Amino acid sequence: MPESLEAIVRESCHSVARQRTRLVDIVRSVQARAGSVSPQAMDLIARELGIHRCEVESCVTFYSFLSDKPKGRVTIRLCNDIIDELKGVQRVADAFRQELGIDFGQTTPDGAISLEWTACIGMCDQAPAALVNDVPVTEISSDRAREIVRELREHGDPDRLVTRLGGGNNAHPLVHSMVYNNLRQRGEFVFGPINRAEAIRKAIAITPAEVIRAIKTSRLRGRGGAGFPTGMKWEFARAAPGEQKCVICNADEGEPGTFKDRVILTEVPDRVFAGMTIAGYAIGAAKGILYLRGEYAYLRAFLEDVLQKRRDDNLLGKAICGKPGFDFDIRIQMGAGAYICGEETALISSCEGLRGDPKTRPPFPAQKGYLGRPTVVNNVETLCKVTKIMELGPASFCQVGSQGSTGTKVLSISGDCKSPGVYEVPFGIKLRDVLKLCGAENAIAVQVGGPSGQMVGPDSYERTICYDDLATGGSIMVFGPGRNVLHIAQRFMEFFCHESCGFCTPCRVGNVLLLERLQQINAGRGTPEDLPYLEELGTTVKLMSRCGLGQTSPNPVLTTLRNFRPLYDKVVQPRKNGNVPTFDLASRVAEAEKIIGRRSVHAHP
8 A cells, every 4th residue: 555645754754853954864755755745745844843844845946856746766867967978978868768758857658767867976987877766877878778768667676777786895785786986096095905993093092182183294185176274174173162063074076077986985985984983083073974975875775884883893883992982973964966065065054954055154164064063074085084194194194295285186087088987196196197097198188176177288288186286176087089178168067057056146147147158159159259258257256156166167168268268269250240140130030031022131141
């Protein structure tokens, strides 16, 4: 007998003790069991939690994986980022359309299958890829797309689409995934040998202040892209007033071309959780949250098992490793499809059960973060480095890398290269050497740092990967001969327009204006006057936007203007007879031509 909606809502709310701060978990649960979070479900959730209905609706309508309208029992989300496009995703899309008899954004008449586009799902090294419910399906050809539809119609079980298993822990029974790690180069500080408890034991043998001093001595900087000194962030949080503090691991890598955290969480999750535990000891926190992006839901059961084993081994929980008063535990908070939640204050909002809206700073999270408590937010890779620094000592970390960027960097490399995948390399490595590693010596352009980073050409390949030169959160996207750099920039701007939270005008409106003008240029209707307009508007958006998304979103335009200016100069055309090229006179008089029965001599001279 089908479950009643009332029972689904009640059980979903009670599973998290009716905490309003767990609203994202509640609506995810309701959608998974009821197929959507309908208006009636919103009313029931609001009543159960004692909150306003608009609070529930604002949450549901914000996240792309949630819906207030019925979806199919199976939802196919096909990735549409630029790498998937270059690997032939349009052919795959056409095959899905034809076999299902529907278009994107629609559901089959029997309510069985929905078809949707989605932004990057962290599988750029094995594109084209899709999520079928929570199951990642990689390297899809048009023939395989048709087979997927036929199989789903036969059995309706996405798990049965996994006919081969990827390497490493992808073959673990709790993962059971076809995803490949493509771990091409292991380094000492992330993928080296694991000594499960050693780092924590060494940390608790000294004072929290001494742990922070060790991290500061290592000169470890955040690996999420901004590069803020980790030890300094911890010091701020420890000094902030408040008995309750929190450590959050940001595992919401949504930038197209980034997938290193997926591999780290699959292969060395113990190292991540140990880093969170050490951070908890250092700042005086008893609570940790791993914010796991919705696209990586297939890893959740495995990660929960790792956490439970750590509790069983006294590496989490009460009096960790026998240290009286050192109590620390970690829970997993799932995302629901929102790139903006990679920004630390938006991520905190999501953890609090809200829309993933960025918060105004100051105060900074280290002063007032999760539920108003001093909070440290560190990236997955950063926390791995913390663990290894405590194992080996800060001096060993300083011996690798460059003067301003110590240690190693994990890169996610995708695009036009022979060996896409994950590489742990020392900071200070030249971009040209990175391209040799992955087999992309003939690249005409490289996007360093994802769409929010910078596009560089061959004249920049002698530059180095470090915070003081080519900074990157990890993404390296390679584009070979024949690729259209201006089209790639346009695709990146489309992504930012879609992912903006819409809070501030510079980002909400400015990015759209940048995209529209870039579209005109790519359509052959650009003029030389458009180029200074793009530069001025892009600079304004960067300066006036509220959070990191708007402050970096114009980069696809600004960095291609700076590094590939001849490509723009080649396609823009001076105005003819003073006419604005974006005004199509012929189309505007077409109806009049039909009426009078002749062509306009002005529109068709």
